[in-house]
Structure formats: C-alpha cells, structure tokens
Amino acid sequence: MSAVFQVQNLKKAFGGLAVTQDVSITLNPGDRVALIGPNGAGKTTFVNLVTGHLVPDSGKVILAGNDVTSLGPTPRVRQGLVRSFQVTRLFPDMTPEEHLALAVLQRTGRSGTIFGHYQAKPDVMAEVAELLHTLGLDHIATRRVSEIAYGQQRLLEIALALALKPKVLLLDEPAAGVPQSDTPRIEAALAGLPSDLAVLMIEHDMDLVFRFAKRVIVLAAGAIIFDGSPADVTKDARVREAYLGSYANDRSAA
Amino acid sequence: MAAVEHTSIAKPVQSARPNWLARDLIGVAVILAVAVLGYFLFPNNLALLTRILAIALLVLSIDLVTGFCGVATLGHAALFGAGAYAAGIAAVHWGITDPFLMIVIGAVGGAVAGLVSGAVILRGHGLAQLVLSIAVVHLFHEAANKASTYTGGSDGLAGISPDPIFGMFGFDLWGRTAYGFAVALLVIVFVLLRLLTRSPFGMLCRGIKEDPIRVRAMGASVHGTLLKMYVISGVVAGIGGALNAISTQVVGLDSLSFTLSAESLVMLVLGGTGSLYGALIGTVSFMWFEDFVSAANPFHWLTIVGALLIAVVLFAPRGLYGSAQLLLERFRGAGK
Amino acid sequence: MQTVFSVGIDALAYGMVLFVISIGLSVTMGLMRVVNLAHGAFAMIGGYIASYAAQTLGFGYALAVLVAVVGTILIAIPVERFLYRRIYGAPELTQVLMTIGITFCVIGIANYVFGPTLKTIPLPETLRGPVDLGFRTIAAHKLFAIACGVVVAAALWYLIEKTSFGVKLRASVDNAAMAASLGVRTKIVYAVSFAVAVGLAAFGGIVGAELLPIEPYYALRYMVTFLVVVSVGGAGSIPGALLACLLLGAIDTTGRYLLPEYGEFFFYLAVIAIVCVFPRGLLGRSK
Numbered sequence: 001m002s003a004v005f006q007v008q009n010l011k012k013a014f015g016g017l018a019v020t021q022d023v024s025i026t027l028n029p030g031d032r033v034a035l036i037g038p039n040g041a042g043k044t045t046f047v048n049l050v051t052g053h054l055v056p057d058s059g060k061v062i063l064a065g066n067d068v069t070s071l072g073p074t075p076r077v078r079q080g081l082v083r084s085f086q087v088t089r090l091f092p093d094m095t096p097e098e099h100l101a102l103a104v105l106q107r108t109g110r111s112g113t114i115f116g117h118y119q120a121k122p123d124v125m126a127e128v129a130e131l132l133h134t135l136g137l138d139h140i141a142t143r144r145v146s147e148i149a150y151g152q153q154r155l156l157e158i159a160l161a162l163a164l165k166p167k168v169l170l171l172d173e174p175a176a177g178v179p180q181s182d183t184p185r186i187e188a189a190l191a192g193l194p195s196d197l198a199v200l201m202i203e204h205d206m207d208l209v210f211r212f213a214k215r216v217i218v219l220a221a222g223a224i225i226f227d228g229s230p231a232d233v234t235k236d237a238r239v240r241e242a243y244l245g246s247y248a249n250d251r252s253a254a
Numbered sequence: 255m256a257a258v259e260h261t262s263i264a265k266p267v268q269s270a271r272p273n274w275l276a277r278d279l280i281g282v283a284v285i286l287a288v289a290v291l292g293y294f295l296f297p298n299n300l301a302l303l304t305r306i307l308a309i310a311l312l313v314l315s316i317d318l319v320t321g322f323c324g325v326a327t328l329g330h331a332a333l334f335g336a337g338a339y340a341a342g343i344a345a346v347h348w349g350i351t352d353p354f355l356m357i358v359i360g361a362v363g364g365a366v367a368g369l370v371s372g373a374v375i376l377r378g379h380g381l382a383q384l385v386l387s388i389a390v391v392h393l394f395h396e397a398a399n400k401a402s403t404y405t406g407g408s409d410g411l412a413g414i415s416p417d418p419i420f421g422m423f424g425f426d427l428w429g430r431t432a433y434g435f436a437v438a439l440l441v442i443v444f445v446l447l448r449l450l451t452r453s454p455f456g457m458l459c460r461g462i463k464e465d466p467i468r469v470r471a472m473g474a475s476v477h478g479t480l481l482k483m484y485v486i487s488g489v490v491a492g493i494g495g496a497l498n499a500i501s502t503q504v505v506g507l508d509s510l511s512f513t514l515s516a517e518s519l520v521m522l523v524l525g526g527t528g529s530l531y532g533a534l535i536g537t538v539s540f541m542w543f544e545d546f547v548s549a550a551n552p553f554h555w556l557t558i559v560g561a562l563l564i565a566v567v568l569f570a571p572r573g574l575y576g577s578a579q580l581l582l583e584r585f586r587g588a589g590k
Numbered sequence: 591m592q593t594v595f596s597v598g599i600d601a602l603a604y605g606m607v608l609f610v611i612s613i614g615l616s617v618t619m620g621l622m623r624v625v626n627l628a629h630g631a632f633a634m635i636g637g638y639i640a641s642y643a644a645q646t647l648g649f650g651y652a653l654a655v656l657v658a659v660v661g662t663i664l665i666a667i668p669v670e671r672f673l674y675r676r677i678y679g680a681p682e683l684t685q686v687l688m689t690i691g692i693t694f695c696v697i698g699i700a701n702y703v704f705g706p707t708l709k710t711i712p713l714p715e716t717l718r719g720p721v722d723l724g725f726r727t728i729a730a731h732k733l734f735a736i737a738c739g740v741v742v743a744a745a746l747w748y749l750i751e752k753t754s755f756g757v758k759l760r761a762s763v764d765n766a767a768m769a770a771s772l773g774v775r776t777k778i779v780y781a782v783s784f785a786v787a788v789g790l791a792a793f794g795g796i797v798g799a800e801l802l803p804i805e806p807y808y809a810l811r812y813m814v815t816f817l818v819v820v821s822v823g824g825a826g827s828i829p830g831a832l833l834a835c836l837l838l839g840a841i842d843t844t845g846r847y848l849l850p851e852y853g854e855f856f857f858y859l860a861v862i863a864i865v866c867v868f869p870r871g872l873l874g875r876s877k
Contacts (some may be wrong), residue, residue, distance in 0.1 A: 077473035089471070091464040094457075102461060105454045106472050112482065114455045164472060326683045374862055380682060381625055382869045385821035388814050389858040389865070396855035512814065516690060523687055557698025563691030567684055568676060 002065075004029050004198050005081070005168045010049055010059035019045045020056070021223040027168060027198040034201045034213035034230075038243055042222040043202055047172060051083055052076045064167055080167035084160075086176055086202075088153045092146035096137050096156050099145070100128040103163035127163070135159045135189055151182030158189050169193070171201040175208055187211060218242065278448050281531065282441060288538075289437040300429035302545055304501045307436035310537040311443060311494025312514075313521045314530060315364075318487040320519070321527035322451060323480055324463035327375060328384055328515050329391035330491065335510030336367030336394065337492025342505040343404050345414045353416045353425075353435065357496045364492015365485050367394070372484025376477060388512060395510040410506040414499055425500070432501035439497055443490060447530055450486070459483055520559065524566055526573025535575050595726060597847050603732040605839025606739025607801055611794030611812075612819040613746065613831050614787025620826015621763050621783055624674065625682050627689040629791055630809045630816050631696040636662045636792025637804035638700060641709040651714040655796050662792035663785050670784045678780075693809045701806040709804040711796055731800050738797045739835075742790065746828055759783060763826050822864050824871025833872055837864075 005027040012020040019042045027033060037043050048054040050061060052073040061069045068076050090099060101118040104127050105111045118124050132138045135155045140148050145156065154174065161169055175186045190212055193199060203209050209216060209230065216233045218226035220242035226233055233239055292303050312334045319325045340363025341356040350356060371390045378386045398405045405411050418424040423431040450456050458479055461469045466476045499505045508514060517540075525536020548555040570577040615629040640658035643649040649657065673692060677685045717734050720727040750756035761769035762779050770776045795804070802812060815838075823834030838857070845856040864872070 074470050074473055074475060077471060082473075083471060085468075085471070089465050089468040091461050091468065093464060094460065098457060102454070102457050103472055106458070106474050111454050111458045111474055112479070114453050114486070115449050116454070117452050118454055118457070160472070320683065326686060328686070374866065377866045378869050381619070381817075381821050381825060382865050382871075384625060384682065384686065385814075385818055386862060386865055389818070389861045392814070392854060393858045393862065396853045396858065400852055400855060513810075520687065520690070523683070527683070554698060554702070556694045557702070560691045560694030560696075560698060563687050563694065564673065567688045567691065571684065 003027060003062075004064055005200075006060070006062040007050065008060040008062065010046075010061070011057045012045060012049055012054060013057055019222050020049060021221075023059075023219070023222075023224055025200075025217060025224070025227075027200060029167075029196045029198055031198045032201075032212060032214045033199065033217060034203055034209040034215070035217045035219060036203060036206075036209060037219035041219045041242075043219055045222075046219065047083070047170065047202060050170065051081070077164065080165070081170070082161045082164045082166035082168070083170040084157045084172055084174060086172040088150070088157050090145045090153055090156060090160075093144055095142045095144060096132065096148070096152075096159070097128055097141040099156060099160055100131050100163045101125075103160050104128060107164050131159045131163055134162075134192065136185065149182070151178045151185060154178050154182075154186055155189055158186075162193070166197065168198045168200065171199060171203075173203055173205075174201065175203075175205060183208075274452070278445070281448075282445060285441060285444065285534070286437070293433065297428075300433045301501070302541075304429055304432045304436045305498065306538060306541045307433075307440050308494045308498035308501065309518060309521070309541060310440060310534055311497065312491050312518050313525075313533045313537045314443065314447060315487045315491035315494065316518055316522050317527060317530065317533040318447070318483055318490065319480075320522065321529065321533070322456065322463065323459045323483055325375070325480065326384060327387040328512065328519060329371065329375070329387035329389075330487075330518060331510055331512070331514040332371050332391040332394040333364045333367045333488045333491035334495040334498075334514070334518075335398070335505075336488070337361065337364035337495030338499045338505045338509045339363065339398060339405055339411065339495070340492065341496035342411045342414050342499045345416065345499075346411060347404065351415060351417045353419055353500055356416060356500055357439070357493055360492045360496020360499070361489045362492070364488040364490070364495060366488070367492070368484045368486070368488020369481070372481045372488075376480055376484070387515075391510065391512055391515050395507060395512075398510055399507060405505070405507075408507055410504050412504045414503045414505070416500045416503075425503070429501065436497055436501065439493060443493060444530060444534075447490070451530065455479070455482070520563060522573075524562070524573055526576035526579075529575055532573050532575035536573060539574065592726075593847070596728075597843055599728050599732055599736075601840040601843035602836070603735045603839075604801055604843055605835040605837075606736045607794055607798030608815065608819055608839055609739050609794075609832055609835040610742050610797060611791050612816040612835065613742065613828060614790040615816055616820045616823060616825055616827065616831040617759075617763075618783055618787045619820055621759065621766075622674075622678055622780055623825075624677060625685045625689065625817075626674075627686060627813050627817065628692040628696065628809070629787070630812045631693045632662055632666060632788045633791040633795030633798075633812075634700065634804060634806075634808040635665060635696065636795040637711065637799050637808070638704055638709060639792075640796040640799075641711045641804060642704075644712055645710075651712070651717075654711065655793065658796055659789045659792045663789050666785065666788040670781065674784070693813065697806050697809050700809075704806070706806055709799075711799045711804070713800075735797050735801070738793075742793075743828070743832055750828065755779075755782070818861050820871075822861060822868075822871055824868075824873045827871065827873045830871055830873030837872075 003026045007023060007025045010020055010023045011018070023046065035043065045054065049056050052068070052071055056069065060067055063076065063079050063081050066079065068079060068081070101124050102111060104124050105118060132141050135158065137152060137155060137159065140152060145153060158174060174190065175183050178186055187208065201212060213230055216226065216228065216230050217224055218233065218239050225238045225242060226236050293300070296303060312330065315333060316327065316330045319327060337360035341360035344350040344359045345356055350359065371387070374390055375383055375386045399407055416425055419431060419435060425431050458469065458474060462476050462479060469476055495509060498509065521536040521540040522533055523536070524540055525534065526532025544555060547558055566573065572580060611633045612629070615626060618624065618626060636658045639661045640654045643654040643657045644651065669692065673688060677688050713731055717730045719730055721730045721733055750759060758769065758774045758779050761772065761774055762776050766776050802808065819831060819834045819838060822838060823830035841860045842854070842857045845852065845854070849856065
C-alpha cells in the first residue's frame with residue numbers, strides 16, 4: 001500500500017526557537033493515528049505547517065504523491081487534505097443542510113454557480129441526506145446552527161469534513177467541549193469514518209485516543225519521541241519523561 | 255403524536271421550493287402594485303419616482319457586498335457613476351442612443367468599475383478597507399472632473415437624448431416612459447438578484463460573511479468570490495447609473511460623490527442589510543422623506559437624517575424591514 | 591528654490607495642522623477601536639466657539655482658544671457617555687453609521703445656529719504679519735501652526751512615555767482586557783483619552799482655521815482626510831500619525847502647486863498606494 005500523506009523532515013523555527021524539529025510522518029489509507037503531546041510540544045505549529053497556514057523552513061509535505069509544500073491552505077483542501085477545528089467554526093445563521101450542500105457543491109466545483117437552488121439538484125440532496133443520516137442529524141437538518149446543541153455542532157463539523165471527500169482528515173480535538181453524555185455519539189461517528197480514509201487526530205483525552213487510534217505519535221519539544229502502537233506508548237520511558245518529568249522514571253525504576 | 259412528528263420532519267425539504275417561489279411572486283406583485291400606486295398618486299412627480307428607482311438599484315448593489323458579504327464600503331457611488339458616465343458618453347460622443355444598448359453599456363461600465371474598486375478595496379480589512387473605498391470614489395470623482403473633454407467636468411455631461419423605446423415610446427417631458435422603463439428594469443433585476451442570493455454562489459457569500467476561515471477550510475477562494483460579487487454588484491449599480499442618465503438626460507459629478515455613497519449606505523441600513531426588500535424599503539422611505547423635508551429646509555434635513563441614523567443604530571439595528579420581521583415573528587410566537 | 595521653500599513651509603504647516611487635529615483620533619481609534627467619522631465635527635465645534643468668543647464676545651485670542659477647547663470637551667462628554675459607549679466593540683458598519691449620524695446632526699445644528707457663511711477667528715496682532723527669517727519671510731500664523739504641532743507632539747510624547755497615565759494608556763491600547771485585570775480602570779482611561787482627543791481636535795480646528803476654513807460642511811469635507819491620516823499612519827501610533835501628516839501634507843500641497851487641475855487625484859492615488867502596501871499603516875502595530 002502506498003502512502004497517501006507524507007511529512008518529510010519538517011523544520012520550523014520562530015526567531016531562534018526551533019518549534020518543529022525534523023518531524024517526519026507517513027500515513028497510509030485507512031490509518032487511524034493519534035498525535036499527542038504535552039502542552040507546548042508544538043502541536044499547533046505542526047497542524048499549521050501541515051494545513052499550509054505556516055511555511056516550513058525546510059522539509060516537505062507530500063499529499064497523494066504531489067508535493068504541496070509551497071501551496072496555501074485552500075489548494076491543499078482541494079487536493080484532499082481536510083481539517084476540522086478544535087472550536088467549531090460553522091455558519092451560525094445557516095442550517096446543517098445548507099452547510100453540507102455548500103460543501104458538496106464546493107467539492108464538485110459548483111459553488112460559484114450564480115443560478116439555481118441546491119435543493120433542485122438531486123445528486124446534492126441525495127448526498128446531503130446520506131451524510132445527515134450517517135451522523136444522525138436528520139431531525140435538525142433545517143434548524144439554524146446557532147439553535148442546535150454543541151454536540152450536534154461537533155457532529156456537523158465531522159459531516160462537513162466528510163462532505164469534502166478527503167483523502168487525509170486532520171481532526172483537531174474532535175470531542176473538545178462536548179458534554180460527557182454526548183461523547184459516545186462522537187466516538188460512534190469517528191468509528192464510522194470511511195475505511196480508506198487516513199485520519200490524523202490531535203487529542204488530549206487519552207481514553208478517546210486508546211479507543212480510536214491504531215497508532216500513536218508523541219510530539220515533545222517539537223520532535224517526535226514515539227511512533228508506535230497504543231499498547232506500548234505508556235511503557236515508553238521517553239514518553240513518561242515528557243509527560244511526567246524524570247521523576248516518574250526514577251520511581252518506577254526504584 | 256408520532257405521526258405528526260414524522261410529517262413535520264419530512265415536510266421542509268419537499269415544500270421548501272414552492273414556498274419560496276410563491277413568496278417571490280407575491281414580492282414582485284407587491285413591487286408592481288406600489289409602482290402603479292405611485293404612478294396614480296404622484297403623476298406630477300414621476301421624475302422623483304424614477305430617480306428613486308435608479309437609486310434603489312444602487313442600494314441593492316451595496317446590499318450585495320455589504321449585506322450579503324459583509325464588506326463595508328463608503329465608495330459605492332463609484333460603480334453607479336461609472337455606469338452613468340459610460341451610458342452618457344456612449345450617447346453623446348459615440349451616438350449610441352438606443353436605451354437598451356445604453357443600459358448594457360452602463361452595466362459593463364459598472365462591472366469594470368466594480369472589478370477595479372473591488373480589487374483595491376478587498377486588499378484591506380477594517381479601517382483600511384473603509385479608507386480605500388473612500389479613496390476610490392474620490393479618485394473616480396477627480397478623474398471624471400479632469401477628463402472634462404469626455405465628461406463635461408463640473409458642468410456635467412448634457413445632451414443625452416435616448417431614442418424612443420421599441421421606436422414607439424419616446425422619453426417625454428412627463429417622464430411616463432422613463433418611469434415605466436425604470437419599473438421594468440427594477441423588477442427584472444430584483445428577480446435575478448433573488449435567484450442569485452439563493453444560488454450556491456449566494457450561499458457561499460453568506461458563508462464568507464459569517465466565517466471566512468471556515469470557507470477557506472472548505473477549499474473555496476474567499477477573495478475570488480468577493481471579487482466576483484463586486485463585479486456583479488457593479489453591473490447592478492451600473493444599470494442604475496445608466497437608468498439615471500437616460501431618465502434625467504444629464505450626468506453630473508454628484509453621481510460619483512462620497513455623499514451619494516454615504517447616503518445610499520444609510521438607505522440600506524435604514525431598510526435593513528442582507529435583505530433585498532430591506533434595500534428597497536430603505537430607499538423609498540429615505541428618498542420620499544428627503545424630498546418632503548428638504549423642500550422645507552435642506553439643513554434641517556441633515557439634522558433629521560443624523561438623528562434618524564442614531565435612532566436606527568440604537569433602537570432598530572436590523573433596520574425597518576428587519577425590525578418589522580422580528581415583530582411579526584414575536585407576534586406569531588405569542589399567538590401560538 | 592523660492593517655490594520649493596514656500597511649498598515646503600505650506601506643506602509643513604498643513605501637515606502640522608492635520609497632525610494636531612487627527613492625533614486624538616488616532617489614539618482613540620487605537621485604544622477603543624471605534625471608527626469615528628465625527629472627529630472633524632469636534633474640530634469644527636471648536637472653531638465655531640472660538641469664532642463666537644472672539645467676534646461676538648470680544649475675547650482675546652488666547653482666552654477664546656481656551657474657552658473653545660473647554661467648551662468642546664463639555665459638549666463631547668454627554669456625547670461620549672450616551673452615544674459612543676453604545677458602539678465600543680460594535681461592528682464597523684454600526685460605528686460608521688452612528689458617527690456619520692452625529693456628524694450630520696452637528697452640521698445641521700451648526701448651520702442653524704451660526705448660518706451657512708464662513709467664520710473667521712481674528713488672529714492677534716503678532717500672528718498677523720509676516721516674519722522675517724533673514725533670507726525669507728513667511729506668514730506668522732503658519733509658523734505658529736507649525737510650532738503648535740511640535741508642542742503637541744512633544745507634550746503627547748511626554749504624557750504617554752513619562753507619566754503613569756501614559757503607562758495605563760499604553761497597556762490599554764495593547765490589551766484592554768489584560769490592563770483591566772491588572773487594575774487599570776479602562777473606562778476612565780477611555781473617557782480621559784476621548785476628552786483629550788476632542789480637546790486637541792478643537793485646538794487644531796482653531797489653529798488651522800486659516801488653512802481649513804470653518805463652515806458648516808467642514809465636518810464632512812475633512813472627515814475623510816482625518817480618517818486617511820489615521821489609516822496611513824497606523825491607528826494608535828503617534829510617530830506614525832506625524833509621519834503620515836507630513837507625507838500627506840507634502841503630497842497634497844505639492845499636487846496643488848504643480849498640477850492644480852488634477853485636484854486631489856494624486857492625494858488619493860497616494861493614499862491607495864500606501865494603504866495597499868501597508869494595510870496596518872506606515873507604523874501600525876501588527877495584531
């Protein structure tokens with residue numbers, strides 16, 4: 001299986017401070033990878049480098065065989081690299097149906113059409129209906145987003161990403177801010193993501209990481225210190241040190 | 255209960271289309287009814303009514319960029335004036351006096367002005383954007399003033415004499431033809447704009463107004479979309495300008511002024527941004543009121559407009575149409 | 591050489607008048623983030639009061655200036671309290687409309703009270719004649735305007751860099767929420783800055799009355815110019831505003847001398863060029 005997404009030797013420094021040091025990651029279709037790391041590990045910078053909001057000092061970002069390092073965020077999205085936001089970014093006055101229709105129209109190159117209504121396009125409506133159904137949003141399809149619950153907005157955020165048919169999906173803390181009672185629905189939605197999609201999830205909640213990810217990458221001080229199975233991550237000495245300080249290892253050794 | 259709920263879920267998607275179609279037809283019928291009423295109530299003031307219709311096109315055009323896309327501009331008269339001068343110059347210097355052709359030329363002039371000013375204005379944000387929009391309209395004004403060979407400079411461009419429409423209806427002293435022509439143009443533009451605002455493109459523009467970052471994350475180009483809307487807006491304003499040139503048969507520098515830009519923005523906000531009906535209601539009430547008060551004393555007019563603006567900002571931020579809508583919703587809510 | 595010199599003096603005088611009037615606008619816009627189109631209206635009110643005090647009441651120039659500055663501030667206090675406070679943090683469009691509304695009202699009222707004619711503020715004897723610099727003579731009132739600009743710039747620099755109020759002001763401009771949590775009473779800082787801004791506008795309106803004549807449409811005519819200064823210099827930056835005023839004064843004055851038939855064409859062309867290249871102003875801070 002060939003890699004769908006590669007980050008090669010990515011480096012970025014602000015002033016003299018190296019925030020991303022020689023980071024390399026490869027994702028294959030169907031991968032479920034969680035990126036974790038203590039606060040200040042450089043996760044946000046990494047996300048911005050991947051999405052194209054920041055330009056790396058050196059290194060490459062390769063998406064489905066194309067070098068996208070010099071491209072801005074919007075063309076990367078068009079080539080199949082889609083992200084969700086840590087705090088939902090939706091259009092408060094628009095309905096979930098409109099959100100998804102707009103995304104489908106955008107993906108199929110019709111968002112600039114100046115005549116015709118999306119409801120008059122059967123293929124768009126069929127796809128929207130399917131997405132709404134998959135994520136259990138049918139019953140609120142025509143409510144305004146500002147009126148629906150935060151958990152539902154989270155689900156819509158995922159649906160919106162899926163409507164763009166990504167090759168690589170970057171989920172930035174998909175369950176952040178969601179009440180405990182709603183997290184099972186988010187997890188169900190994550191479990192139902194297309195099997196050929198490569199997913200990189202940035203997450204703090206370790207329970208969610210262990211349930212979702214088949215592979216965990218740990219970022220600390222801008223460098224990857226661990227890349228392996230979830231089962232091994234808590235046993236790794238460097239990871240323990242990054243999270244708990246050297247004190248932790250001393251005690252477990254003693 | 256379950257059955258009731260079921261139908262209410264299935265309903266919206268199916269009934270949505272006929273619903274808005276019917277509402278639009280009612281809207282057009284109301285506009286036509288008001289136009290006919292105006293004709294019979296003020297038969298001696300058709301020139302004013304025609305001017306209101308031309309300015310209404312300018313205000314609709316501002317609504318496209320300000321109300322639907324969230325770009326604040328104090329320089330939109332540049333697009334209106336460009337349309338007016340394009341049509342006027344075509345008539346006076348190139349002998350193109352067919353009114354339909356003049357409208358088309360005005361629309362093209364407006365579109366070009368929209369492209370130019372959009373390209374400049376969209377480079378800035380916030381204060382910079384406002385200042386750029388003001389600078390653009392002043393630049394157009396000064397350029398028209400300097401190019402007096404074509405524009406007549408500060409004397410205005412006179413001697414525009416459009417042909418009769420279809421060779422039958424001449425532009426008479428009473429302004430009946432001009433009025434009918436203006437009503438027809440406004441209705442056509444209005445219907446097209448209703449379609450535009452509901453189209454995928456219109457939806458994308460609303461998205462940009464609400465959250466441009468999300469729109470970019472969907473892979474859409476914010477700048478390109480806004481520039482396209484600016485050009486469309488230029489077409490609408492240009493038609494308004496050309497209409498004004500045809501009906502008054504002169505074009506003055508005031509059609510490119512900062513004052514006209516500011517006043518038409520005020521009209522939009524008075525009526526309510528983000529709604530085509532709001533734009534129309536704002537224009538009609540403002541201009542009718544202006545005619546009424548300024549006949550008495552032009553300086554009291556300024557004081558009253560100022561007070562009116564402050565009152566709208568403080569008490570009716572959604573404008574006349576938006577506030578009426580809100581009241582109606584509340585009334586219905588209370589009735590249930 | 592003669593022309594260059596007199597153009598230079600005119601540009602400098604015009605730039606300094608612009609500076610005195612618009613520096614308050616720049617500071618308040620940097621601080622409160624209010625797009626205030628009514629700033630010129632306060633300069634105009636100052637001019638009217640000074641003219642009234644000097645012409646009708648027969649006050650001396652200095653006293654007339656003082657009365658006008660204080661009077662304008664007194665008028666501005668309720669306006670700030672009841673109108674401006676409602677639009678702090680509001681969308682730009684709302685701020686634009688509210689302040690245009692205030693401007694229109696001021697124009698209408700000024701015209702009603704004082705009539706549509708030009709108002710003059712008689713200069714004291716010492717400022718009337720030309721001043722001999724040995725190699726050249728220049729009008730004393732222009733020198734006076736330039737001196738006022740220098741004094742205002744220096745005084746503001748002292749106020750902002752050397753006093754405790756200045757510290758609070760700078761903190762509030764940088765981060766109002768943070769300043770408030772550190773115990774700075776931002777509402778007071780806002781009110782005081784607004785008063786100072788209005789007072790300076792009034793002062794500038796009087797000092798510059800020879801260059802920007804006082805009449806009812808003053809507030810509308812120069813509204814754009816003051817806004818442009820802030821935008822070009824960068825909101826909240828005193829050196830930026832000074833630079834912008836000198837630059838714009840030079841462009842405008844030179845344009846009028848060399849190519850009068852083009853009017854303000856080159857002025858606005860320059861504005862567009864500068865704002866496009868520096869969207870945050872020449873010396874504006876990046877957010």
